[in-house]
Amino acid sequence: MTLKSLVWNELRERPWSVVSSSIAILLGVAALVAIRHVTVHSEQEVSRQLSSLGANILILPRDASLQNYYAADRNGQTLPEEHVSEVLLAGLPGVEKVSPKLSMPAKMGGLDVTLTGILPQSEFTAQAAWQTAAMFTPNRHEGCTKASHGPSDVDGTPESLNTSRSIDSLAKDQVVLGADVAERSAFSDGDTVEMLGGKFTVLGTLSRTGTVDDSRVFAHLHTVQDLAKTGEVCSAIEIIGCCEDAAGDLVPELSKLLPNTRIVTVSQVLQTQVGVNRLMGGTSWFVLGILVVVGGASLATAMAANVRERRREIGTLMAIGATPGFVLRLFLMKALILGVVAGTVGCLLGLVTAIIAGPQWAGVAIMPLWSLSLVAIVAATGIAVAAAYFPARHAAKLDPCSCFQEV
Amino acid sequence: MIRLENVVRTYVRHGQTVTALHCKHLKIEMGEYVAVIGPSGSGKTTLLSLLGGMLSPTAGQIYLDDCSLYEQSVAVRSAIRLSRMGFVFQTFNLIPYLTALQNVQVPLSLKGDARDVQDSVATSMLCRFGLGDRLNHKPSELSVGQQQRVALARTLVNGPQIILADEPTGNLDPASREVVLKAFDDCHSEGRTILMVTHDLAAAAHAGRRLVLREGSISEQSDVISEAA
Structure with a gap:
């Protein structure tokens, strides 16, 4: 029995609680990863087109x-x-x-x-x-x-x-x-x-x-x-x-x-795509903001509810000899696991979405960007741990007498 | 030795200050088996929490081997509970998502024992309470009596000198009750100190010393055994 196995056992016992508490982070990461993948590849495509076709001109019907x-x-x-x-x-x-x-x-x-x-x-x-x-x-x-x-x-x-x-x-x-x-x-x-x-x-x-x-x-x-x-x-x-x-x-x-014709350069054509890229770039920052606020708040709320539900269990652990530091680590470890799992699953979901939808959204083929994916997972984990800190601290300060039926 | 000097514990409820416990002087020698009896709300659990280092007194001092318990840090008090004290709860307080073996391993894990040590010590402790075939059962898969035996195994696994029990037989059938009381008798004969809060006068009769709590006030009572008999 270790701190980690204690957390794992609890998470395994309450899978729906895990899903509900981390769904906002998962979806936020998925959206962020999908949008960033499409944006980055679209920018690369614009750059490639400019470098290879920059000197090209199209003569079109008016x-x-x-x-x-x-x-x-x-x-x-x-x-x-x-x-x-x-x-x-x-x-x-x-x-x-x-x-x-x-x-x-x-x-x-x-x-x-x-x-x-x-x-x-x-x-x-x-x-x-x-x-x-x-x-x-x-x-x-x-x-x-x-x-x-x-x-x-x-x-x-x-x-x-x-x-x-x-x-x-x-x-x-x-x-x-x-x-x-x-x-x-x-x-x-x-x-x-x-x-x-x-x-x-x-x-x-x-x-x-x-x-x-x-x-x-x-x-x-x-x-x-x-x-x-x-x-x-x-x-x-x-x-x-x-x-x-x-x-x-x-x-x-x-x-x-x-x-009687319309004459355009490739750069002019690509301006549209650059505009879309800028919009998507802005959107990805907006999604990051949503991820921090909604994902963090959702996890903090779920964690606070979990602390309330487990008052007696926390009290029992303290009566047995767990220090407040141990209780703090217990909840932070849980948030860490939730963050890593939600971040990883969200990242995979975002990647699959980008790979499927990328060619339709922006007309570009998407390849996984591992560094971006890693940053998304680390960000999700960081947000989860930060969101769980105050509920965890509250748990660590709980009165251990709550393990008794009445005081 | 456990000693209480001028201890007062009050609570503020709905703007009113309520005195849950006041004790001018109480001394419990090491190896004593003490039962605390009294009606609901008389302060029995408050006394147990104070002695366990989990509830600081509003006034007064509690000494453990002449060392003031509440002058120690929270971490030191946790370490004292881990190494020297064991709690038995009326509702067992087993962790529901852990197996019997894992529940008993928790104090060993907190102490920092290695995994293989945890396995062997916890297994032998559960076998001692006749639960060798229930190691991997979760509390919900155990009978009430088995749950209390797992809780007892968890209490004793670190070899505590002091056992603080809160209505340990309150929820048990007669057979399970006897198992628990026998375990306390054994602990007492091994030289451990037992302080048992109980409503059960027959259980209190196992103790060598009885205290009565009435409206937060502690007094000695020597005729409990004869009353129970």
Whole structure:
């Protein structure tokens, strides 16, 4: 028999009392952990997008609404494909690549997918006039590498869709599958698939990005236009700028060139997500406050009630020879165990919630943040012990004569 | 030796000061078996609490071996209770969520005994009271008599010199009552001091000395045995 086993025995005997006294702390920790996980991963995603796509610009139909950079071409409106030629022929400084897209809903082997038409960079090589025009551009952006519209020799695989938002070569009867589509459809490289009445060969599968690109099937833009009978239109034109500076300068130039379109930079798109992150960051502090006040008060109340219930038991222990210090430790140990258990269970609950809900709330995949989880458990334990201190001190000062039936 | 000098204990209830106990002089020698009898509310439990170092007197001194009990710190008084005193309660006061063995281990644990020592000492003490087959039973799974025997085992497990008992036979059937009284007789014959508060005159007859409490005042009574008989 030890102090710890004395506490454990009591907790085991009264499981509902344990649950009710620590439920507020458990839920508080769960909410805090879930929100912080989503916030942190969302911030990391914003940062990653800014660093990898910061120089990118989107040309969208004028009335398109925009919440998500990756889903920008799924707004249901279109703009003429000839804008691509206009951009290239204008020879604006800082334009590295131009990538028009047209997205259509489609069925692939019974699976609902988004069929996205893209123009491979090899098509630009075929249009020699664009290259010539770019060569004679007088105002090349400082610090930019020379703008070249055509296949690069860095990454010619389909994976370049993930890394540089464009692909070098894609035949008119080939498709590239997003990670989710590949996983759910079980199609792989070399398989033949049918969509919108056309037959395609799978060129490759992209690795997982955690974005809506995972649920897309990429095909040649002109094939998609033909099959969907849309004419020469696209949903969005993505311009890969040579550097973030250039992207900033390009916006007014493009607005002048294409007055009937909406031109946005990635930074502008990400402002929405930054705002959401700030809100969630603020919410997590609010939840922490709730956790301290409600969780602490709830545990303190439960502990005070427990002291009242156990007056005779405390008196008996003191009559047997327990010191007030022992009684104080008895209740603090109980609070410590409750704090650790509620903190750990709450943390796991929060983690599971974040992992399940994270992709829906913020469009990001969630990985456990162990240091954050540890801090949450330590905070829950600290709050539990602090909340139990006054009831425990009261117990330690109880009159041991309460162990007798009457005085 | 336990000695009370000019001890007064009062309570304030509803604005009124009530004297629960006043005792000019009382001396209990080591090895004595003393029964305290008196009607309800006469101050018997107050006397027991004062002697156990759990209730400080409003006035006067209580000495244990010529050392003033209430001049000691709370922690020292707890240590005295742990090592030198044992309490027996009318309602047994077993800890409900602990087994019989664990209940008896509690004083050993407070003393700091190792786990294996606690196991062997507590087991042998329970066996002495015929509860060897009830070690892992919780109080709710024991009869009233068995519960009181577990409580007795817990009281005696640290080998106290002084046993303070509050109506120890009050809730017991005749057979269990005899077990308890025999245990007290054995303790007395081992040289322990016993102070038993009781309504039970026949139980009081086991004591060598009887005190009567009336309205907080203590007096000696030598003819209790003959009255009970």
